[in-house]
Amino acid sequence: MEWVFLEETDSTNRVAKELARQGAPHGTAVLAKRQTAGRGRLGRQFFSPEGGLYLSVILRPQCPVEDRALITPMAAVAVYRALMEDLCIAPRIKWVNDLYIGDKKLGGILCEGCGDAVIVGIGINLYTPEGGFPADIPAVALDPWPGLVDVRELATDIRNYLLDPGPFLREYRSLCLTVGKNVTVHPVQGEPYAARALEIDHRCRLVVERDGHRETLDSGEVSVRF
Numbered sequence: 001m002e003w004v005f006l007e008e009t010d011s012t013n014r015v016a017k018e019l020a021r022q023g024a025p026h027g028t029a030v031l032a033k034r035q036t037a038g039r040g041r042l043g044r045q046f047f048s049p050e051g052g053l054y055l056s057v058i059l060r061p062q063c064p065v066e067d068r069a070l071i072t073p074m075a076a077v078a079v080y081r082a083l084m085e086d087l088c089i090a091p092r093i094k095w096v097n098d099l100y101i102g103d104k105k106l107g108g109i110l111c112e113g114c115g116d117a118v119i120v121g122i123g124i125n126l127y128t129p130e131g132g133f134p135a136d137i138p139a140v141a142l143d144p145w146p147g148l149v150d151v152r153e154l155a156t157d158i159r160n161y162l163l164d165p166g167p168f169l170r171e172y173r174s175l176c177l178t179v180g181k182n183v184t185v186h187p188v189q190g191e192p193y194a195a196r197a198l199e200i201d202h203r204c205r206l207v208v209e210r211d212g213h214r215e216t217l218d219s220g221e222v223s224v225r226f
């Protein structure tokens with residue numbers, strides 16, 4: 001079974017995890033038209049009404065465990081490539097996993113481990129929902145001409161890039177909107193602090209300058225002061 005298509009589910013990541021536990025192979029993908037409990041990073045919810053792309057792909061990577069951190073940035077580049085190819089739309093990437101158009105979020109990526117598998121969950125706002133996005137979500141949708149987006153084709157292209165990404169670091173660096181900006185770092189533990197984003201290193205970590213010192217971040221949340 002390569003694909004599972006659902007009208008509605010709580011979370012495609014939850015379904016994909018269950019399939020991974022049952023032994024579903026590398027590349028199995030779950031695509032839903034809407035989610036009732038879409039999950040975002042850091043325990044947040046991901047608003048998932050009809051009109052978006054909600055995709056989870058099971059990967060069974062052969063790489064060392066420490067390289068798994070590269071899957072999230074690789075997935076961001078996979079989404080960029082598919083959006084460019086299918087719709088000529090070029091989002092940028094806010095480190096490490098958010099897709100942006102201008103200063104608004106177009107979508108996000110949530111990678112979750114499950115035994116030897118990694119579930120790559122991708123949400124993209126294709127159409128603005130009736131009534132708009134909730135006021136507390138600075139989100140944007142692509143809103144292409146109705147019928148222009150073939151969601152299954154877009155999902156297939158994303159999956160293909162996930163399964164065969166090739167080199168992606170250079171692309172990631174050129175797409176990352178965070179570098180060069182003043183940012184607020186929200187560490188997993190401790191108080192938020194102001195910094196300046198300097199570069200993406202060879203492991204896709206964010207190097208920042210804080211009070212004249214360089215720090216390398218491999219996790220946590222960084223908000224950009226646009």
Ligand code: BTN
Pocket residue numbers: 010011012013014035037038039040041042044046053054055056098107108109110121122123124
């Ligand atoms: C984020 O922006 O914090 C990550 C959002 C990831 C949302 C996607 S939608 C498909 C998959 N299923 C989920 O429950 N979450 C991910």
